[in-house]
Amino acid sequence: MKLKTREYQRGDEHNINKLYKLVANIDRNQSEYDWEWIHTWDGPGFVRLMFDEDRAEGDQLVAQYSLIPTPFSVWGKPFLAGKTENCMCHPDYRGKGIYFPHEKKSFEEARQRFQLFFTTSGNMTKGAPGAVRRKLGYIAFDSWIHFVYITDNAYIRKALQTQLNKYVRGDSRFVKFLTLLISRLVYFFFALKPGEKILHDIRLRKKDEVSLADIERLWICNKREYGVSIDRTSSYLDWRINSNPYQNHSYLCAYDRGSLIGYIIFYEAKDTMIHVMDILVDRKDEVIFSELIQALILYAKKKGAGAVRCTTLSHNMLLKKMFRKNGFVSFNPTHSIGMFTSKNKRQNPFNVFVSETVDTSGDILDPCNWYITDLIKEGRSS
Template sequence: MAEFDWQWLSAPAGRGEMWLIETDAPDGSPLVIGHHGLMPLYFSDRGTDLIAGKTENTMVHPDYRKKLLYPKFEKQFLKAYSDRFDVLFSTVGPPAALRQRRALGYRAERHWRYIEIALGPLAMVGLLASLAKATEAPSPKRALAGKMLRLGARAASGLPRYRRRNGPSLREKNGDCSVSSDFFGGFWETARRAYPITPRRNRDDLEWRFWANPNVRTRTVFTPDGGSVQGYAVITEVSRFQYRLDDIAVLPNEAEAFTALLHSVCDWCASQGAQVLSVMTTDDPSGPGAAIDRAELPRLETRWPLAKMRKATGQPMLRHATGREGRDISVSDWYVTPFVFEGRA
């Protein structure tokens, strides 16, 4: 129940949209056979607040998938809730759902990409071990992961070595100490004006998405000293050797400042024993992926054998501007981190 309340009732942007498809049961009572959900999120566009809706938990009971035409229902739902939202998006989904939403006006201009930053000599081995452990057995993918893991040590010998840099100092957020309260209380109010369309990052947004999320445990580091580069990162420990970057923002939002903060985040992860830092983002030109590409860090995602296992990279992130209140909102250049995911483990 705590997970349901968190996801659908307690978001800073308000209660989620939950639309049901019903039919009559044999005894004449209502029978729920489908659901379409929309999670509301505050977004920001160069300082202007927007309301975004993330499609979530769209499903139809298997016995009725060939008996009803689902797209007509979502078309009705879209018409009903468009006046509440400035922009809608889908993170990932089955090909059929993506095709249906394209027909409804969603656009697929930007695609997902994996980035794997090597932090230590066991980076490839550690990452492959995490992938093998996370894949349900038995499956061809798990078997491939096991095989690749056995070969990973040999591949690792040719990896470029990560070397630590002297970036801004970081401090881990522990509870609500005065330093972190001061930082997160004012950081986004200043930084937001430099960011294209992206989730809003006020303190209550971060509290809901990460710190009070009952589904996941994250660690947050930030710059406590008020220097020329300010920022924070939210990190998940996927396994002993693999850490995942779930969010990052920097002030000023410039390439040099982002690179300096990213180097400090990599240094911190390496100091905790991480061998690899995983990032999932999109190919938006103003997004963190483009900034990471400029940072000249040792990378794994295009190297054998990982490239063989990551053929799913390239799935589109669908976006739809509703035109609410006559707003002209871009769907082609966002700043996307895993903040936009549903926030479950």
């Protein structure tokens, strides 16, 4: 092996996308790469590459360490975070001891630009990403929790039948009967929850109709209330939401006498599930939270969507309270029966590193102080 490392240069994306396809089995074109890595809200992302010059020309890229710049607010103070994304190693070089030194060296260089670092999927590929990050000083911080509300009986029936067919062999009539019975019971459970009255003016806005300046003003007035969270600047929202090539987002905006007092950002996936990207209200007002959530449920039913889902960290007590209050059920995709053992606790997919330049007097390492939604994630198709 004749290994060489350097930062990204224009034109590398062809080989990067080729390796990405090999490792993740995901196709990505030039414009999608440019959106994610070249034209971010904070300029180009941080990308460091490793090549083996003994390989054939055009097939020399063997490893990548990369960070997406992400604006963070820590009790109102702005910091720049680096989100590990698309860090990868060619299958031929795994287990040969070349990747970790590459990431470690790149990470130390990246600390000159970023003050916080995080990984959203440290439990992937048997926990390998999380294990690498913890060697660098990351903490296995928290796990994801999904809140789901079923709005269409046919949606849950189709999902159940797909799952049951994996485990029940033979009589398809029994599977159909069982699917029909369970789906009706599940749908009846959600239908039992009465919706709350909506008193405020709530309007549906397309991404080119909403005022990002209004959202930023609302955030500036409330960012100390939300502890550790994404810094909702106009530039970040325009890049992450409005310019996103993968998803067409919409906004539900709540107003009081013409002033924005809360919003939900969402999109509808191909499977007809509506995904909540972000939700935020003035002064954490629970009435406004509930009205926005109920308005989204009504919208989902009107559109014939199958379900509504919001993802957050498991220690986000505010969102847990608000979604459960409004009839959502929750499940944690990473925890099992033995979730309280130290081994499983280390598999928490959300890993964080906080540098010494960040003031930790407000207990930044308590996950209950973090308000995180899918706004923090990469923004790729679900």
